[in-house]
Amino acid sequence: MTGTSIVGVGMTRFGVHDEPLTELFAEAAFPALDDAGVTAGEVDAFYLGNAMGGLTENDTHLAPTLASHVGLAGVPCQRFEDACATSSNAFKHAVRAVQSGEQDVVLVGGVERCSPATGLGTDVMTRIFASAMHRDYEQPSGLTFPGVFALLTRRHMHEYGTTPEQLAAVAVKNHHHGSLNPRAHFGRDVTVEDVLESPVVASPFHLLDCCPFSDGASAVVVASDAVAGTLAGEPVRVAGVGHATDVVPLADKLDLTATQSARDAAAQAYAEAGWGADAVDVAEVHDCFTGAEVLATEALGLFPAGEGGPAAAAGRTALGGEVPVNPSGGLKAKGHPIGATGTAQLVELTEQLRGIAGDRQVAGAERAVAHNLGGDAATTLVTALEVAS
Amino acid sequence: MTGTSIVGVGMTRFGVHDEPLTELFAEAAFPALDDAGVTAGEVDAFYLGNAMGGLTENDTHLAPTLASHVGLAGVPCQRFEDACATSSNAFKHAVRAVQSGEQDVVLVGGVERCSPATGLGTDVMTRIFASAMHRDYEQPSGLTFPGVFALLTRRHMHEYGTTPEQLAAVAVKNHHHGSLNPRAHFGRDVTVEDVLESPVVASPFHLLDCCPFSDGASAVVVASDAVAGTLAGEPVRVAGVGHATDVVPLADKLDLTATQSARDAAAQAYAEAGWGADAVDVAEVHDCFTGAEVLATEALGLFPAGEGGPAAAAGRTALGGEVPVNPSGGLKAKGHPIGATGTAQLVELTEQLRGIAGDRQVAGAERAVAHNLGGDAATTLVTALEVAS
Numbered sequence: 001m002t003g004t005s006i007v008g009v010g011m012t013r014f015g016v017h018d019e020p021l022t023e024l025f026a027e028a029a030f031p032a033l034d035d036a037g038v039t040a041g042e043v044d045a046f047y048l049g050n051a052m053g054g055l056t057e058n059d060t061h062l063a064p065t066l067a068s069h070v071g072l073a074g075v076p077c078q079r080f081e082d083a084c085a086t087s088s089n090a091f092k093h094a095v096r097a098v099q100s101g102e103q104d105v106v107l108v109g110g111v112e113r114c115s116p117a118t119g120l121g122t123d124v125m126t127r128i129f130a131s132a133m134h135r136d137y138e139q140p141s142g143l144t145f146p147g148v149f150a151l152l153t154r155r156h157m158h159e160y161g162t163t164p165e166q167l168a169a170v171a172v173k174n175h176h177h178g179s180l181n182p183r184a185h186f187g188r189d190v191t192v193e194d195v196l197e198s199p200v201v202a203s204p205f206h207l208l209d210c211c212p213f214s215d216g217a218s219a220v221v222v223a224s225d226a227v228a229g230t231l232a233g234e235p236v237r238v239a240g241v242g243h244a245t246d247v248v249p250l251a252d253k254l255d256l257t258a259t260q261s262a263r264d265a266a267a268q269a270y271a272e273a274g275w276g277a278d279a280v281d282v283a284e285v286h287d288c289f290t291g292a293e294v295l296a297t298e299a300l301g302l303f304p305a306g307e308g309g310p311a312a313a314a315g316r317t318a319l320g321g322e323v324p325v326n327p328s329g330g331l332k333a334k335g336h337p338i339g340a341t342g343t344a345q346l347v348e349l350t351e352q353l354r355g356i357a358g359d360r361q362v363a364g365a366e367r368a369v370a371h372n373l374g375g376d377a378a379t380t381l382v383t384a385l386e387v388a389s
Numbered sequence: 390m391t392g393t394s395i396v397g398v399g400m401t402r403f404g405v406h407d408e409p410l411t412e413l414f415a416e417a418a419f420p421a422l423d424d425a426g427v428t429a430g431e432v433d434a435f436y437l438g439n440a441m442g443g444l445t446e447n448d449t450h451l452a453p454t455l456a457s458h459v460g461l462a463g464v465p466c467q468r469f470e471d472a473c474a475t476s477s478n479a480f481k482h483a484v485r486a487v488q489s490g491e492q493d494v495v496l497v498g499g500v501e502r503c504s505p506a507t508g509l510g511t512d513v514m515t516r517i518f519a520s521a522m523h524r525d526y527e528q529p530s531g532l533t534f535p536g537v538f539a540l541l542t543r544r545h546m547h548e549y550g551t552t553p554e555q556l557a558a559v560a561v562k563n564h565h566h567g568s569l570n571p572r573a574h575f576g577r578d579v580t581v582e583d584v585l586e587s588p589v590v591a592s593p594f595h596l597l598d599c600c601p602f603s604d605g606a607s608a609v610v611v612a613s614d615a616v617a618g619t620l621a622g623e624p625v626r627v628a629g630v631g632h633a634t635d636v637v638p639l640a641d642k643l644d645l646t647a648t649q650s651a652r653d654a655a656a657q658a659y660a661e662a663g664w665g666a667d668a669v670d671v672a673e674v675h676d677c678f679t680g681a682e683v684l685a686t687e688a689l690g691l692f693p694a695g696e697g698g699p700a701a702a703a704g705r706t707a708l709g710g711e712v713p714v715n716p717s718g719g720l721k722a723k724g725h726p727i728g729a730t731g732t733a734q735l736v737e738l739t740e741q742l743r744g745i746a747g748d749r750q751v752a753g754a755e756r757a758v759a760h761n762l763g764g765d766a767a768t769t770l771v772t773a774l775e776v777a778s
Contacts, residue, residue: 020525054443054470054520058528061472061521064634064767073636074653077768078478081443081468083450089467093482100390100489131443132450136409139447245453247462264463378453379466 004098005228005235005388008036008221009347014185014335017215018117021059022069025111028217028340029070032107036221037232040071043221044103047094048079049087049110050339051374055128056118062111072107083132083374084286086110087218088342088381092241094222104227109219112339117215125213129338132375134249146202146210146289148250148376153204153291155256160306162294164204168195169313170290171208171332177319178329180359185214185335209290214335218344228388236353239367239384240272248378261380262299262371269369270301273384277301280323281365282352284345286373286380287330296371297325300382319360327352327360345370346383353387393487394617394624394777396494397425397610398736403574403724406604407506410448411458414500417606417729418459421496425610426621429460432610433492436483437468438476438499439728444517445507451500461496472521472763473675475499476607477731477770481630483611493616498608501728506604514602518727521764523638535591535599535678537639537765542593542680544645549695551683553593557584558702559679560597560721566708567718569748574603574724598679603724607733617777625742628756629661629773637767650769651688651760658758659690662773666690669712670754671741673734675762675769676719685760686714689771708749716741716749734759735772742776 010031017024033040048063059065063077082089087110094106114125130144138148156162172192178184190208198207221233228235242265247253254260270276277300285300287293294308302323303311311317317325328334328348331341349368351357370383399420406413422429437452448454452466471478476499483497503514519533527537545551561581567573579597587596610622617624633653636642643649659665666689674689676682683697691712692700700706706714717723717737720730738757740746759772 022525052443052449054441054517055447055449057524058444058516058520059524060441060444060470061637061764061767063471064764065523065637067634068637068641073641074634074650076632077471077634078482079470081449081470082452082466093467096489096491097485100485100491102485102489127447128443131447134454135446135448136411243465245456245463245466248450248454248457252457252462261463375450375453378450 001099002101003225004095004238005223005225006220006238006346006350007223007228007231007233007235008032009350010035011183011218011344011347012216013183014214014216014337016115016117021057021111022066025066025109025217026070028219029107029109032219032221035233038105038221042105043072043075043107045075045097045106046072046077047090047106047108049090049342050079050112051081051083051086052128052338055131056113056120082379084338085342085372085374085379085381086339088372088383091343091346092243092381095238095241098222098224105223107219107221108343109217110340110343111217112337113215114213114337115215122213137249138376146205149289149292150202150205152256152295156291156295157204159257162309164196165192166309166313167204167209167290168192170287170293171195173312173318174287174326174330174332177327177360178333181329181334184329184333185212186333205289211288211331211336214337216335216337216340218340218347220343220346234354235388236350237386237388239386240269242266242268242382245379246377248376250376257295259295259299259377261377262296262373265380265382266300269382269384275367279367280369282327282362282368283323283325284328284348285325285371287326287332288336300369300371324362327362342372345372349385353385390488391490392614393484393627394612394614395609395627395735395739396612396617396620396622396624397421398739399424400572400607400733400736401605402572403603403605403726405504405506410446410500411455414455414498414606415459417608418496418498421608421610424622427494427610431494432461432464432496434464434486434495435461435466436479436495436497438479438731439468439501440470440472440475441517441727444520445502445509471768473727474731474761474763474768474770475728477761477772480732480735481632481770484627484630487611487613494610494612496608496610497732498606499729499732500606501726502604503602503726504604511602526638527765535594538678538681539591539594541645541684545680545684546593548646551698553585554581555698555702556593556598556679557581559676559682560584562701562707563676563715563719563721566716566749567722570718570723573718573722574601575722594678600677600720600725603726605724605726605729607729607736609732609735623743624777625739626775626777628775629658631655631657631771634768635766637765639765646684648684648688648766650766651685651762654769654771655689658771658773664756668756669758671716671751671757672714673717673737674714674760676715676721677725689758689760713751716751731761734761738774742774
């Protein structure tokens with residue numbers, strides 16, 4: 001199996017963008033290609049993550065359109081829709097295509113618009129997000145995603161004693177990390193009191209426990225190690241990729257707090273990498289809500305079940321702590337343009353492993369994991385990256 | 390590279406279906422698994438094609454939902470959206486995963502609802518179909534898909550003298566083939582006069598030049614040759630898969646009649662198969678409109694440029710002719726539930742190569758190609774199948 005590396009990265013600032021999706025994506029893709037030191041003619045294929053472009057922009061066949069816009073017309077293009085995990089799944093397939101020798105250099109990216117720049121109200125967007133939940137058993141009940149993660153988190157509080165203050169500590173940490181990230185949607189610090197005094201969205205979540213509706217794009221260039229050695233972009237090795245699903249709907253899950261698909265995906269990624277949670281120096285996880293970060297850090301094995309909340313409150317996951325989580329600010333503060341989130345996690349971790357993350361740099365980071373979840377905890381991708389030896 | 394075969398197939402009748410998509414898909418998936426002789430526990434992954442479930446049913450994260458419904462919860466699931474070519478692209482990725490040794494047995498399927506069973510009018514559905522065209526350059530002009538293929542076909546008439554009667558001959562042939570297919574949406578014969586006297590939709594296309602808005606599902610089981618040898622399902626070898634895109638929008642294409650992505654994809658598939666157009670015994674092609682079949686037979690190399698129309702009119706592509714095209718009835722008569730179309734082509738060709746296609750059987754068929762196109766001639770997948778030796 002061919003060794004595979006990320007050799008170039010690019011992303012827009014996450015926030016509000018009103019240009020066409022083609023132009024928004026180009027703002028991530030061209031920097032990624034430039035960073036890798038490859039021209040469009042050297043790219044063999046394009047893998048796109050976009051979750052809701054049909055519903056938000058009446059735009060479904062985006063992959064060839066974006067490819068044409070950035071000079072890649074003709075290469076095989078594919079769009080993945082895997083809810084919030086979509087661009088991580090696109091990345092997995094890109095990595096497998098390079099590992100198998102089918103392709104040498106591929107572009108992977110994600111783009112999405114979720115802010116009021118869509119022209120849609122937050123009520124309509126909330127219903128659109130809910131399209132990633134079970135059509136027959138969950139949508140008709142009125143459940144939406146704050147409710148999904150509130151149910152998971154409430155159960156975690158019941159089983160382990162996780163507190164609202166511990167959840168708020170996740171928001172405080174990620175807002176602070178975001179304040180150090182010029183590409184973050186939110187750039188200001190908040191306090192535990194700010195979080196607990198913000199309006200309740202779906203108990204136990206207050207407004208500041210929730211990620212924003214963001215627009216943005218991100219892209220990475222993946223290459224075989226043989227080709228990577230000839231390119232200008234500093235390579236970061238893809239050590240392993242895990243991908244699993246859990247039963248749908250929520251009501252059928254065996255355990256609401258274990259996020260089984262994340263545990264299975266993490267086990268796969270660690271097995272492929274040949275190292276485990278103990279070796280992880282930095283993680284980007286899917287903190288669409290603060291409680292989701294607690295569940296994610298436990299599913300990744302960074303902390304035992306029930307200790308994710310206390311660990312966050314004790315600063316163990318902050319920059320300077322033993323295993324910094326979401327140095328980018330995470331979905332919570334960096335923002336969450338659905339299809340762009342997975343590859344944006346990989347952009348941050350590539351910069352961390354290159355040692356160029358500036359004020360957000362995790363000192364001496366050599367091994368990293370990304371955790372990207374989609375739907376009602378249905379799909380999870382875990383990607384393990386390491387410094388090229 | 391591991392040899393790969395289709396070992397099981399299943400599909401619903403195409404037409405009007407009002408059950409939930411989970412149940413509709415199960416009607417294709419269970420027969421495919423039964424035909425293969427595999428249980429759900431033996432399936433390593435699920436690849437789904439669905440193009441517009443967000444817009445038509447507010448249902449985006451379908452892959453894990455469908456997997457759970459048919460007993461596959463836990464396996465890696467992915468949904469591909471590649472317009473009308475979506476389940477062929479899912480199939481390509483499934484084949485590559487088996488070829489590379491990543492997986493041994495995978496389920497590939499497509500499901501879609503486009504008929505008034507969606508609860509949507511044909512005007513709304515036409516706008517939804519148009520979401521697969523360029524958002525900034527084509528949709529605002531009012532162009533919809535009958536118009537896209539009318540432009541391509543008008544140019545073909547101008548360059549080569551293709552006539553309305555030749556186009557009508559494609560419809561007559563495919564309606565007749567459909568009358569022999571119990572799973573076809575349309576089961577009645579039509580005449581050239583019926584076609585030419587039906588209302589004009591987008592000149593040169595009359596109503597009977599156009600495929601219907603159908604609901605349906607289809608599924609195939611793909612296995613490595615090593616595993617296929619242990620299963621009950623009679624294997625059909627995957628000889629090659631090609632996949633290419635063309636520049637988007639239409640206005641930027643170098644040639645409106647050559648459908649370049651189809652030519653590129655066919656060249657790839659033939660190269661992988663080690664045989665070419667001369668060896669093809671039977672083909673399923675993407676005849677969303679009669680003119681599209683003419684362009685497809687030329688792009689596949691079955692006829693030289695400009696000779697697709699006369700060939701159809703002369704009966705060379707009919708059952709009993711030298712190279713039967715769309716023995717299933719094609720999109721024209723079998724129907725076109727977008728995401729289900731690509732794998733349905735493979736269901737038909739598998740049955741042809743097994744020699745069990747009944748009244749539609751192409752005598753002695755040993756090599757077959759499927760041609761599945763998406764968007765404004767943006768994406769094409771060509772799959773080459775052959776009798777297992």
